Amino acid sequence: MPDTDWDEVWKERISKKFDVEDIEEQTDLKKFLDDKLEDTATITRWGQSHQVTVKPQLLENIIYAKGYQELQKVMETRLRSSRSLNKLQQEVALDSKAEKLVGIKIVKALQEEGKQQRALNFELLENIRSARKIDDLDKIRKRVEENRELLGRSTDSLLRIADSKQETF
Amino acid sequence: MRIKIDIFKKTVLLNFAVLSRKTTDVIGVHNKTIDGKFCLFLDYDKTEEQFLKSELEHLQMLYDLGNIYIFKSSEKGFHAVSFVKLKAHEFMEIMQNSTCDWAFKQIPRFTTFRSWILRSFEKGDTERPKYLYTLKRESSRELSEAHYRYFKKLYPEIEEDKRLDGIKDLFLIKYKTRTNINA
Numbered sequence: 569m570p571d572t573d574w575d576e577v578w579k580e581r582i583s584k585k586f587d588v589e590d591i592e593e594q595t596d597l598k599k600f601l602d603d604k605l606e607d608t609a610t611i612t613r614w615g616q617s618h619q620v621t622v623k624p625q626l627l628e629n630i631i632y633a634k635g636y637q638e639l640q641k642v643m644e645t646r647l648r649s650s651r652s653l654n655k656l657q658q659e660v661a662l663d664s665k666a667e668k669l670v671g672i673k674i675v676k677a678l679q680e681e682g683k684q685q686r687a688l689n690f691e692l693l694e695n696i697r698s699a700r701k702i703d704d705l706d707k708i709r710k711r712v713e714e715n716r717e718l719l720g721r722s723t724d725s726l727l728r729i730a731d732s733k734q735e736t737f
Numbered sequence: 738m739r740i741k742i743d744i745f746k747k748t749v750l751l752n753f754a755v756l757s758r759k760t761t762d763v764i765g766v767h768n769k770t771i772d773g774k775f776c777l778f779l780d781y782d783k784t785e786e787q788f789l790k791s792e793l794e795h796l797q798m799l800y801d802l803g804n805i806y807i808f809k810s811s812e813k814g815f816h817a818v819s820f821v822k823l824k825a826h827e828f829m830e831i832m833q834n835s836t837c838d839w840a841f842k843q844i845p846r847f848t849t850f851r852s853w854i855l856r857s858f859e860k861g862d863t864e865r866p867k868y869l870y871t872l873k874r875e876s877s878r879e880l881s882e883a884h885y886r887y888f889k890k891l892y893p894e895i896e897e898d899k900r901l902d903g904i905k906d907l908f909l910i911k912y913k914t915r916t917n918i919n920a
Contacts, residue, residue: 583767583908583909583910584908584909584910585771585906585907585908586906586907586908586909587905587906588882588883588886588887588890588905588906588907589886589905591886591887591890592886592890594890597890597891598764598858601764601858601909601911602762602764602911605764605909605910605911
């Protein structure tokens with residue numbers, strides 16, 4: 569992982585808009601706000617903002633994880649407790665190496681759960697996203713075509729996404 | 738802790754500070770209104786109440802601030818709040834003309850939400866701010882209804898306010914702090 573001052577990353581805090589009428593109805597306002605303010609956060613890294621939907625404790629664990637191994641441990645714990653694996657990708661805003669790691673773990677976890685179609689769909693989407701040249705995309709298109717039966721309705725969607733990605737080169 | 742060493746005709750001062758590494762979650766309220774204006778929020782630390790009061794009365798008269806609610810946030814810490822809606826430059830001018838905390842004045846410039854925040858609940862062992870009294874004054878300005886009602890919920894005993902703007906949304910925040918957790 570690149571050297572990063574993680575304290576600097578934690579520039580943003582969890583803010584949310586509330587209707588004061590909802591606030592007035594609460595008998596335990598502290599608990600209500602505590603719960604409502606738990607589930608979203610924005611972190612800023614290298615000038616880019618990432619909206620993430622994680623419990624602050626997890627986000628803090630990710631941010632303050634020392635080194636790659638500790639990060640891996642944090643993500644493994646998260647994967648075991650995650651109810652919605654495909655949301656995990658949105659839940660982290662890390663460098664590309666960590667993102668790749670998370671992607672691999674999601675695919676593996678989906679496969680273990682017997683969700684082969686979702687696992688492959690996710691993997692191919694990740695591959696499209698990280699493709700850097702037309703050759704990469706052509707290889708992905710070939711894999712999409714080869715797995716048309718398993719992918720079903722996602723096939724056309726993946727091919728369209730690959731075309732859109734190609735336009736960015 | 739400060740150590741003073743006299744060497745020949747010079748004095749060397751060494752300052753030591755102990756910073757807590759313990760963090761705690763705190764919930765607070767933004768002073769920004771949904772329509773882009775700002776309520777008056779001022780945060781004072783290590784201040785004597787008598788000096789704070791005279792300063793606020795002066796600002797209240799000078800800038801037509803209406804009621805100013807005073808809260809005690811710690812032993813020598815105070816919050817001053819008025820629900821009048823101010824344009825950004827008006828709020829900044831009032832804040833710069835006050836002796837509130839330097840950090841409070843500066844920090845929002847380095848965040849993307851560009852808003853000032855006052856704590857509403859406990860911070861570690863420090864209790865939530867306690868309402869002390871209101872510096873009463875009529876104002877011709879419009880007031881933030883959302884902020885007024887939020888504070889009224891927290892402190893039912895605060896004075897009634899009028900000329901409310903009818904907007905019911907406001908921003909609240911949860912943030913981590915390391916400073917003065919046990920202060």
